[in-house]
Amino acid sequence: MLTVPAPAPLAAPNPASLRAATAPLEVQRDVEQFLYRQAELLDGKAWQDYIDLFAPEGVYWMPAHPHQTTGDGEPSIFFEDRNLMTIRMKRILHPRAWSQKTQWGTSHVVGNVVLESFDARSGSVVCRSRFHMLEFRRDQSRHFAGSYIHRLAKGADGYRIALQRVDMVNGEGLYEYVLQAWV
Template sequence: MNALQELRADAESFLYREARLLDTQRFEDWLDLFTDDATYWVPAGRDDIDPARHVSIIHDDKAAMARRVKRLRSGFAFAQEPASRLHRIVSNVDIVDADADGGSCEVHCMMLLVELARHRQTMHSAHCEFTLTGSRPQWRIRRKKVNLLRNGEALECISYLL
């Protein structure tokens, strides 16, 4: 296995772990994957808009992400009573850019999220972009961008984390 294949395998394992933490509602462990200066962004309308000038579905820093998790845990997230059951499928993992030692890299992937809530199944497809930093394979996420395929349409209540 060459260095790029090893880097890709480490990135895949990391992204699978992130998906598993979200699917099993281990939100605090999921938050620990992010750097203190992280951003979590879900654009609305187009994938390459300026979130400072255009509306986004989500555009959070780590503090806002923590508030989102706290609300989900509060018992007052009524749209999540009962909590949605979620499965994420991560595929097509691609290393877009990496520094020479693999300590930080830009990783893209495809994600299919399947939600079951109140006897109704909904699917969301997305192209995700991650900026991973630190020592591999214990990376941390500096930036997560989720480009929903349907980001220009009216979306059902998305009261969980993508």
């Protein structure tokens, strides 16, 4: 349950309606750099820095199904505001969370970055991208892939995530082990 207002509904990417917004080149570059930094923070297990990418009312959301437009009142794989993200971080780092003691790591690659909308006045952006993530845990590798949509708000010190929607192509499959960190 969120302690912030639920984000406005957001549909999964629709390739047929894909149009790149008109925006200055540096906006495209800044957004790409932001997404690369996000991937680096996740792979580097810099959990607090990752959480700090989110606006105070920002939400990380991984729907259970691509047709969902909200996690409010519907089951999701993740649906977390900064408070729940902080609880998750503390759990991962807790010395007695034995399952997380096993050495594990990930590698994200983010690409196909398209600006869907750009508001010249506020600087806010909606962008979509694709990711591949390989996780190695104990003696097994797992591969997750899918799309991100980010609603980014522009502040004095750069972008902050208002909503990150993560649609994994294998999100509806069986999980050999559960997901413990954000994808």
